[in-house]
Amino acid sequence: MSNKEETNEEIHEEHEEHMEAIDDSGVSETEAEMTELEKAQAELSEMEDKFLRARAEIANMSNRFKNERELLIRYRSQDLGKKILPSLDNLERAMAIEVDDEQGTSLKKGISMVLESLQAALKDEGIEEIPTMGEVFDPNLHQAVQTIPASDETPADTIVEVLQKGYKLHDRVLRASMVIVAQ
Amino acid sequence: MSNKEETNEEIHEEHEEHMEAIDDSGVSETEAEMTELEKAQAELSEMEDKFLRARAEIANMSNRFKNERELLIRYRSQDLGKKILPSLDNLERAMAIEVDDEQGTSLKKGISMVLESLQAALKDEGIEEIPTMGEVFDPNLHQAVQTIPASDETPADTIVEVLQKGYKLHDRVLRASMVIVAQ
Numbered sequence: 001m002s003n004k005e006e007t008n009e010e011i012h013e014e015h016e017e018h019m020e021a022i023d024d025s026g027v028s029e030t031e032a033e034m035t036e037l038e039k040a041q042a043e044l045s046e047m048e049d050k051f052l053r054a055r056a057e058i059a060n061m062s063n064r065f066k067n068e069r070e071l072l073i074r075y076r077s078q079d080l081g082k083k084i085l086p087s088l089d090n091l092e093r094a095m096a097i098e099v100d101d102e103q104g105t106s107l108k109k110g111i112s113m114v115l116e117s118l119q120a121a122l123k124d125e126g127i128e129e130i131p132t133m134g135e136v137f138d139p140n141l142h143q144a145v146q147t148i149p150a151s152d153e154t155p156a157d158t159i160v161e162v163l164q165k166g167y168k169l170h171d172r173v174l175r176a177s178m179v180i181v182a183q
Numbered sequence: 184m185s186n187k188e189e190t191n192e193e194i195h196e197e198h199e200e201h202m203e204a205i206d207d208s209g210v211s212e213t214e215a216e217m218t219e220l221e222k223a224q225a226e227l228s229e230m231e232d233k234f235l236r237a238r239a240e241i242a243n244m245s246n247r248f249k250n251e252r253e254l255l256i257r258y259r260s261q262d263l264g265k266k267i268l269p270s271l272d273n274l275e276r277a278m279a280i281e282v283d284d285e286q287g288t289s290l291k292k293g294i295s296m297v298l299e300s301l302q303a304a305l306k307d308e309g310i311e312e313i314p315t316m317g318e319v320f321d322p323n324l325h326q327a328v329q330t331i332p333a334s335d336e337t338p339a340d341t342i343v344e345v346l347q348k349g350y351k352l353h354d355r356v357l358r359a360s361m362v363i364v365a366q
Contacts, residue, residue, distance in 0.1 A: 036220055037219055037220045037223060040220055040223035040224050040227055041223050043227050044223055044226050044227040044230060047227055047230040047231050047234055048230050050234050051230055051233050051234040051237055054234055054237035054238055054241060055237055057237075057241055058237060058240055058241060058244065061241065061244050061245070061248075062244070065244070065248045065251075068248075068252070069248075069251065069252075069255065072252065072255045072256065072259070073255065076255070076259035076260070076262075076263075077259070077260065077262070077263040079259075079260070079307075079308065080259075080260040080263050080264060080304060080305070080307075080308045081263065083300075083303075083304035083307060083308075084267070084301065084304055086300055087297045087300045087301050087304070090293055090296055090297045090300070091293075091297055093293065094290055094293035094294065094297075097286055097289055097290055097293075098286070099286050099287075099290070100286070101284060101286075101287070103280060103281070103282050103283070103284075103287045104282075104284070104286045104287050104290060106280055107277055107280055107282070107287060107290045107291065107294070108290065110273055110274075110276065110277035110280075110294075111277065111290065111293075111294065113273055114270045114273045114274055114277075114297070117266075117269055117270045117273070118267065118270050120266075121263060121266035121267055121270075122263070124262075124263075124266060125262065125263045125266075
């Protein structure tokens with residue numbers, strides 16, 4: 001009983017005087033009512049907690065979706081871009097063929113246009129060649145397929161030749177550069 | 184007072200007998216308590232409503248984002264794909280050039296490889312040529328840049344020539360086919 005009263009006092013201090021004046025029947029009634037009230041208040045508190053957690057979940061979901069959406073858009077051209085890289089290689093190989101007649105010149109002009117157009121399209125989407133020549137070897141960007149002994153002109157970890165160009169999409173490597181590195 | 188009692192009875196029928204027995208002080212206390220209880224219950228009801236609405240919002244957001252994610256993935260190659268189309272045109276034009284020497288043959292072989300490789304990459308992403316020859320003219324897929332009079336062999340709305348190939352990404356037109364149509 002005293003515990004009960006203390007709890008009530010804590011919850012409704014403004015009713016303290018009344019509580020002390022009521023008779024047995026009244027006390028019993030008040031006790032039952034306080035139990036109902038306490039129950040409702042506990043339920044309210046629980047529901048409030050559930051609501052706050054749901055609201056936090058909405059905020060989390062919204063942030064998560066925003067981030068995911070940004071990533072999907074930022075890297076949307078990853079797959080198609082990657083599949084286009086061998087075409088760039090082939091076009092560049094074709095550009096290296098020497099021609100001496102009108103047809104050959106015309107063909108190479110066409111190939112050059114296509115190459116530039118593809119490079120521009122890839123660049124628009126954030127796909128660019130990984131810098132290599134003169135760069136320090138970086139295993140995150142470059143793949144060493146061969147090494148030569150380091151010298152005064154080519155100190156250790158210098159890239160000395162590029163066997164296949166590498167490309168990245170923003171910060172992601174689509175294909176590492178295949179290089180020869182001094183060691 | 185009677186209204187109050189009726190409300191109380193509705194809410195807590197099990198306490199009916201006690202309520203009739205309590206004295207003035209007790210009644211006044213009960214009145215105040217019921218107000219508290221009613222207030223708590225109203226707040227609980229409101230909070231429950233807010234929680235249910237938040238939960239519905241979570242379900243909606245989840246569905247909305249699922250759909251958005253699917254669309255972003257399905258049409259991710261739209262922009263890069265569109266920008267690659269002029270390269271296909273140029274490669275096809277180059278393939279039409281006649282060659283009679285080794286260099287020219289070698290160049291055309293390279294061009295043919297690139298063309299096939301690009302077409303395969305685009306097809307992988309859902310980008311394909313819009314069917315034209317023998318098809319009925321469809322203003323959603325084809326752009327009529329010229330017309331010829333319809334005849335027995337080429338009835339009205341028949342596509343008789345394709346000036347520039349059109350492409351679609353799944354159900355979306357990336358570029359309409361430019362055609363000559365019988366009218």
